Amino acid sequence: xxxxxxINITVELNENNLxxxxxxxxxxxxxxxDCKSFFLALWDEREQSSLHLNLWTKDxxxxxxxxxxxxxxxxxxxxxxxxxxxEALAATLYDYSHEYALKAGILKEPSKH
Numbered sequence: 001x002x003x004x005x006x007i008n009i010t011v012e013l014n015e016n017n018l019x020x021x022x023x024x025x026x027x028x029x030x031x032x033x034d035c036k037s038f039f040l041a042l043w044d045e046r047e048q049s050s051l052h053l054n055l056w057t058k059d060x061x062x063x064x065x066x067x068x069x070x071x072x073x074x075x076x077x078x079x080x081x082x083x084x085x086x087e088a089l090a091a092t093l094y095d096y097s098h099e100y101a102l103k104a105g106i107l108k109e110p111s112k113h
Contacts, residue, residue: 004027005027007024010022019056022035022038024038036056036057069100070106074097
């Protein structure tokens, strides 16, 4: 049997069942920490559909969420390239993430002279 690894997420909820504090830990390298947001996507092979669990605390501000989303888009572009080898499709997603960053105010348009 192969090696096993666990990633745990602990979510503390308020009286309205909204996340107020989240912690993560990993058995792989004994690391842990706090986080303000957690997005998980799983592929359901039988249903041929993705399942999502997206949580964030009330302390995560709008600018942090925009930055988090931008970084996830970049990561998805990298993952698509690694998983499929389809560089053109991955570049399309990367280009979209750049456009998103401009519209979200994360990146500035280069000045035109």
